[in-house]
Amino acid sequence: MSDSKEQLQRLEEKLSKAIEIFKRTQAEKRALLEDLERARQESKERAKQAETLEREVIALRKEREDVRTRVEKLLERIDVLTTPDSEG
Numbered sequence: 001m002s003d004s005k006e007q008l009q010r011l012e013e014k015l016s017k018a019i020e021i022f023k024r025t026q027a028e029k030r031a032l033l034e035d036l037e038r039a040r041q042e043s044k045e046r047a048k049q050a051e052t053l054e055r056e057v058i059a060l061r062k063e064r065e066d067v068r069t070r071v072e073k074l075l076e077r078i079d080v081l082t083t084p085d086s087e088g
Helices: 002-082
Strands: none
């Protein structure tokens, strides 16, 4: 009789350990899923920021090109005004 009690007790202990392991892995799974969702959100935010920065870079390059064109035109006017032929 005591042998069957010991077997039953060992079975209960193993079952308790299995339940604890299951609970722990479930908690770890939930934590990992939360981390994954957080990482996905951060990734989306960074992608939006990258798109915004890319648009800003494109706009700044266009503005730089516009300024360059205006400066070149002004330099051409200055050259015309400072050439000896324009004296008269």
